[in-house]
Amino acid sequence: MTKPSAPPRTRFARPAWAGRNYTLLTGAAIVTNLGSHGSLIAAAFAVIETGGGAREVGLVAAARTVPLVFFLLIGGAVADRVPRHRVMVAANALNCVSQAAFAVLVLAGEPQLWQMMALTALAGTGTAFFNPAAEGMLLSSVSGEQASRAFALFRMATHGAAIGGAALGGAMIAAIGPGWVLAVDAAAFAVAGALRAFLDVSHIAPRTAGGGLVSDLREGWREVAGRPWLWAIIIQFTVVVAVVGAAEGVYGPLVARDELGGARPWGLALAAFGVGTVLGAVLMMRWKPRRLLLAGTLCVFPLAAPSAALAVPLSPAGLALVMLVSGIAIEVFGVTWMTALHQEIPEDKFSRVSAYDWFGSTAMLPVATALAGPAESAFGRGTALWGCSALIVLVTALVLLVPEVRNLTHRREPAEAPRTPGPVAEPVPERAPGEAAGRSADAEGAVGRLG
Missing domain, CATH: 1.20.1250.20 (MFS general substrate transporter like domains)
Structure with a gap:
């Protein structure tokens, strides 16, 4: 039979x-x-x-x-x-x-x-x-x-x-x-x-009645302020997003017009960055770095390279290559950032923590782009671009001084029970006694603004 x-x-x-x-x-x-x-x-x-x-x-x-x-x-x-x-x-x-x-x-x-x-x-x-x-x-x-593969996809x-x-x-x-x-x-x-x-x-468990909107905002702030790596990286990207926005939103088109032959080379450079973000996501579907935030933060350093490339300036091909690498690098940060938040932040506080992250990443961008012109007049375009690169390197190096950034590890299983119905993952045991319950991480907010 x-x-x-x-x-x-x-x-x-x-x-x-x-x-x-x-x-x-x-x-x-x-x-x-x-x-x-x-x-x-x-x-x-x-x-x-x-x-x-x-x-x-x-x-x-x-x-x-x-x-x-x-x-x-x-x-x-x-x-x-x-x-x-x-x-x-x-x-x-x-x-x-x-x-x-x-x-x-x-x-x-x-x-x-x-x-x-x-x-x-x-x-x-x-x-x-x-x-x-x-x-x-x-x-x-x-x-x-x-989870990290899902975020990468x-x-x-x-x-x-x-x-x-x-x-x-x-x-x-x-x-x-x-x-x-x-x-x-x-x-x-x-x-x-x-x-x-x-x-x-x-x-998702029903929300319990709280003390009002202001109370909720305070609770979200305590969630951020109680985690040094979290507020440190939010502050880092307040600077990074602002100077990248000024360099690539204001100086990039001007350098392309004056030094590279017009808008086409700059458009190709931006396209190369976009391709890099896709390649970075493909990489992160396979790579799971154990030290999440250390790997991600080290990949912020390449974001200083486009400003330096514009300051030199590099040839259109060289600029496109630099933008491609920076796109890959920021995507590595983005996936590790989201994975860390998913692993560490309580589900009922996801959106508030995300809001503080988005706020930090966008608050200084209009100021930086408005000051880009006066900075060029005062110091020269090349000096202003080198200053953008230096700021990114400086704030990223300072973030690496935070022990939690260097030491937060990717656990094989999250600390909480599965958050979705259906066959998404096997049941997750409770956190073992003695695990670092106080260590947490936030989402990819800043990266989305760059990518």
């Missing part, structure tokens, strides 16, 4: 650690990244087509950043109070409405500057509430030893979508104009919001 043959294994079967929530979150993030990275370019061209120059483009960009910084901490507290998927869907709806209105204005005629600023401010507000909720939801969607998918979205957006702007690109972004937010509405939060 022959035994019944086993059912054929599906070639593209979903890995056991990629549960329903993880799959929905990844799919939704791909959709929004495809739309939003094209819309950022479209918004700038919409301003330019109305006769605006650098000042007007800068005002519209600032209108997005200011509410983002202002509402981040509130967004983190709200996301730890109410089901995170509701916050995400509501933020997506706000972004959908604001981008749709922006698209209608552009397609109907000449939008006024104040109208574009108001609508981008609404988009920034939605992002401020979305980011901490999304990061908390992602961190709670995986568990077990495969998520980042690889979203970075790939960002690269594709920027390229597609640029082509669409040239073919059909910025208004339609903004309309596509609005549709992408609608689709992503619909996907996120199906997220399952039954595995």
Whole structure:
């Protein structure tokens, strides 16, 4: 008697650690990244087509950043109070409405500057509430030893979508104009919001009534302040993101124009950075460094290289190579950072800790970009770029002096029970007595801003 043959294994079967929530979150993030990275370019061209120059483009960009910084901490507290998927869907709806209105204005005629600023401010507000909720939801969607692989795959998918979205957006702007690109972004937010509405939060324990929003913010701050490695790295990336933003957002295009032959070499360098982030995510799907934060922090040093390459300046090929390496390096940091947070931070505080991280990484960016011009006038462009490199090396070296940064290790199993339903990981035993219960880590917030 022959035994019944086993059912054929599906070639593209979903890995056991990629549960329903993880799959929905990844799919939704791909959709929004495809739309939003094209819309950022479209918004700038919409301003330019109305006769605006650098000042007007800068005002519209600032209108997005200011509410983002202002509402981040509130967004983190709200996301730890109410089901995170509701916050995400509501933020997506706000972004959908604001981008749709922006698209209608552009397609109907000449939008006024104040109208574009108001609508981008609404988009920034939605992002401020979305980011901490999304990061908390992602961190709670995986568990077990495969968490770092899950984060690497998520980042690889979203970075790939960002690269594709920027390229597609640029082509669409040239073919059909910025208004339609903004309309596509609005549709992408609608689709992503619909996907996120199906997220399952039954595995997350109901929040107990607290002492109010201010009390929640204080509790989140205590979570950050009580962990030296956590606030040290947040402060580190307050500086790193600011100087990288100034170097690559202000000086990079100017060096390309004056020294490298135009915008094309700079565009290729930025593309090389994007490719590097994808390669870094591929690497981190296989590599699990034992000392999480030590490996990640050492990979921040290469972020000083692009500023130095612009100061020299290197040839376009040399600059592209430097940007490729820095993209790989920052992705190593990003995955180790997320893995450390997932391993160490209590689930009910994910979003608040993430909000402090996002706040630290964005708060000084507008200041740094605003001061880039005066710094160039006072010290010269080359000196300012070397100063950017020196600051990154200095703050990263100082962070390595923190013992927890050097010593926090990757445990084979997290300290808490699995956070997701279904076959994501095997049951996790309680932490053995004597383990370093006080050591913890935060999420990838800063890295997302760089990548």
